[in-house]
Amino acid sequence: MNFKKWLLPTVYILFLMLPIYWLLNMSFKTTNEILGGFSLYPENFTLENYIVIFTDPTWYNGYINSLIYVAMNTVISVSVALPAAYAFSRYRFLGDKHLFFWLLTNRMAPPAVFALPFFQLYSAVELFDTHLAVALAHCLFNIPLAVWILEGFMSGVPKELDETAFLDGYSFPRFFIRIFIPTIAAGIGVAMFFAFMYSWVELLLAKTLTSVAAKPIAATMTRTASTAGYQLGLLAAAGSLTIIPGAFVIYFVRNYIAKGFAMGRV
Amino acid sequence: MSKTTNQKAWILVIPVIVLVAFNALIPLMTVVNYSVQETFGSNVFFWEGIKWFEEVLNSSRFHESFLRQIFFTGTILAIEIPLGIAVALSMPKKGPWVSVCLVLMALPLLIPWNVVGAMWNIFALPDIGLLGRMINGIGIDYNFTQQPVAAWMTTIAMDVWHWTSLVVLLAYAGLCSIPDAYYQAAKIDGASAWAVFWHIQLPKMKRVLTIAILLRFMDSFMIYTEPFVLTGGGPGNTTTFLSIDLVKIALGQFDLGPAAAMSLIYFFIVLLVCWIFYTLMMRDEAE
Numbered sequence: 001m002n003f004k005k006w007l008l009p010t011v012y013i014l015f016l017m018l019p020i021y022w023l024l025n026m027s028f029k030t031t032n033e034i035l036g037g038f039s040l041y042p043e044n045f046t047l048e049n050y051i052v053i054f055t056d057p058t059w060y061n062g063y064i065n066s067l068i069y070v071a072m073n074t075v076i077s078v079s080v081a082l083p084a085a086y087a088f089s090r091y092r093f094l095g096d097k098h099l100f101f102w103l104l105t106n107r108m109a110p111p112a113v114f115a116l117p118f119f120q121l122y123s124a125v126e127l128f129d130t131h132l133a134v135a136l137a138h139c140l141f142n143i144p145l146a147v148w149i150l151e152g153f154m155s156g157v158p159k160e161l162d163e164t165a166f167l168d169g170y171s172f173p174r175f176f177i178r179i180f181i182p183t184i185a186a187g188i189g190v191a192m193f194f195a196f197m198y199s200w201v202e203l204l205l206a207k208t209l210t211s212v213a214a215k216p217i218a219a220t221m222t223r224t225a226s227t228a229g230y231q232l233g234l235l236a237a238a239g240s241l242t243i244i245p246g247a248f249v250i251y252f253v254r255n256y257i258a259k260g261f262a263m264g265r266v
Numbered sequence: 267m268s269k270t271t272n273q274k275a276w277i278l279v280i281p282v283i284v285l286v287a288f289n290a291l292i293p294l295m296t297v298v299n300y301s302v303q304e305t306f307g308s309n310v311f312f313w314e315g316i317k318w319f320e321e322v323l324n325s326s327r328f329h330e331s332f333l334r335q336i337f338f339t340g341t342i343l344a345i346e347i348p349l350g351i352a353v354a355l356s357m358p359k360k361g362p363w364v365s366v367c368l369v370l371m372a373l374p375l376l377i378p379w380n381v382v383g384a385m386w387n388i389f390a391l392p393d394i395g396l397l398g399r400m401i402n403g404i405g406i407d408y409n410f411t412q413q414p415v416a417a418w419m420t421t422i423a424m425d426v427w428h429w430t431s432l433v434v435l436l437a438y439a440g441l442c443s444i445p446d447a448y449y450q451a452a453k454i455d456g457a458s459a460w461a462v463f464w465h466i467q468l469p470k471m472k473r474v475l476t477i478a479i480l481l482r483f484m485d486s487f488m489i490y491t492e493p494f495v496l497t498g499g500g501p502g503n504t505t506t507f508l509s510i511d512l513v514k515i516a517l518g519q520f521d522l523g524p525a526a527a528m529s530l531i532y533f534f535i536v537l538l539v540c541w542i543f544y545t546l547m548m549r550d551e552a553e
Contacts, residue, residue, distance in 0.1 A: 008356040012349075012434075013370050016427065019389040020373070022396045026388055038394055080285060083278035091275035099279065101544060106290045108540045110488035112509040113529040116516050117293030140289040143282055201378045203491050204513075218378045222495075236388060239381040246376025247369075254365050257372055257435060 020243065026236035034232050049237035059238065062217030065131065066200065067245070069214065072135035074195040077142040078150075078188060085150030086176070090159065103144040111204045114140070119208050133209045134216070138199045145198065146191045153187025186256050193253045200245065217242060300526035318527035328528060330503070331511040338507060339486045342425045346482060347475070349426070350433025354441055355467070357434070368438075371431040383495025386424040390496075410497065414504035417497050421505055424492060429482060436478040440471035473550060480543045487536055508532055 027049055028042040053059040088100055118137055127133040165175045207219040221238050301318055303311040322328050358364055392398035392409045401408040410420040452462050490509035499506035516525035
């Protein structure tokens with residue numbers, strides 16, 4: 001019984017890890033070894049691919065660009081979503097349900113639909129190829145998601161908290177910052193995690209809105225694959241490095257991650 | 267929770283509306299604009315009415331990529347939802363292994379989508395990939411860059427790899443919210459494992475599973491980057507899903523009219539299905 005219970009998660013995790021292992025394996029091989037034959041582990045272990053990435057500005061700038069717009073997007077999304085989520089969780093107002101659904105529809109819009117108009121819009125406001133353009137564009141799907149998650153977490157906080165604070169003479173902004181935000185800190189953490197996640201993994205819009213100055217790492221990878229020949233080792237090393245920020249943030253929210261994926265509604 | 271009516275709450279929502287409207291309404295109007303006009307370049311436009319919509323709805327190209335999309339989304343939902351529930355049910359509930367499982371399982375969700383595609387490409391290549399080697403090793407002729415069936419299998423395997431964890435995490439969150447008392451009562455009644463699943467666990471997971479199906483439907487219906495990097499929509503057009511087809515028409519051939527009409531039809535379909543799910547979910551919540 002116990003063995004049977006362990007079997008499925010173990011096999012599943014093994015299945016998840018195999019492609020990642022293969023990517024890491026490739027990243028430590030030389031191009032000759034990759035093309036020369038098949039081996040389960042790198043026979044001529046090399047760090048050369050990683051050295052190229054950390055010394056060539058077109059490579060490491062890709063990471064810096066990605067991290068800059070992801071951070072900007074996370075801050076913008078969560079800070080504007082906070083008051084809105086509070087309004088949705090506490091008050092009834094004209095058109096609230098329609099507004100909430102309208103917000104969610106933007107999470108449902110296929111990015112492919114918006115690629116071309118986004119390019120024209122951000123060129124028109126002269127933000128093309130800036131970090132801000134990508135950060136704002138990703139708000140399209142990250143703000144609705146953050147509102148949805150935060151609303152779920154806030155609805156779990158009893159209303160008496162607000163009422164007591166107002167009776168004690170707290171003004172709304174002071175209550176919100178001093179009492180309410182610390183109370184739903186876990187929810188904010190989870191919302192930031194999701195904003196980070198979707199901004200970090202998205203490529204279509206990020207690639208459409210940048211050319212040189214704000215080019216994301218993922219786009220640098222696609223260009224290298226097509227122009228500089230078939231440098232699989234380099235590509236694998238760049239890919240492996242994109243896993244690190246994700247692993248890092250998962251570790252921080254590991255205790256809330258399951259609840260967060262349920263939009264705080266369990 | 268009872269809510270009080272307060273129209274001033276609008277003030278709190280304004281920043282969100284401004285930002286989202288900037289990103290959503292202006293581009294959407296651009297798309298609507300293109301969808302009813304014809305252009306021959308240099309910014310000269312002619313009114314075309316609903317010609318493009320008729321053309322798209324009657325084109326076999328759209329029908330084919332739409333059917334491929336339905337088949338893909340149906341298949342991955344049929345695999346990911348049961349598999350996700352099964353994994354969540356057999357996961358440990360307490361102890362240090364919980365964190366380890368959660369962190370490892372969430373890892374694929376945070377890998378950029380093109381890296382997922384590139385990773386599976388390297389993993390499945392018949393000559394240097396581990397998966398390709400293994401399948402060919404047991405005597406099956408496998409090459410996903412040339413065989414449509416193999417390309418489909420690989421794309422589906424990639425999506426299962428990438429997204430099943432989302433279902434696991436959601437189902438797991440639902441399971442954790444069941445009080446121990448329920449299980450104890452079931453034990454006293456001598457309920458079978460199946461009865462516990464059907465009468466206690468599944469009803470408690472209903473909400474989170476609705477969210478899981480909603481998210482998986484939306485995201486798989488818009489899938490672009492992963493299959494584009496893995497197969498490029500090929501061999502031939504066999505894995506060209508709606509988004510890939512759309513980008514080919516819009517940015518590849520620059521046929522703005524048909525592309526815009528297709529965008530709107532595409533968006534409308536996603537919206538319709540999501541609206542049904544959302545209404546079901548909100549009705550549950552009200553109960």
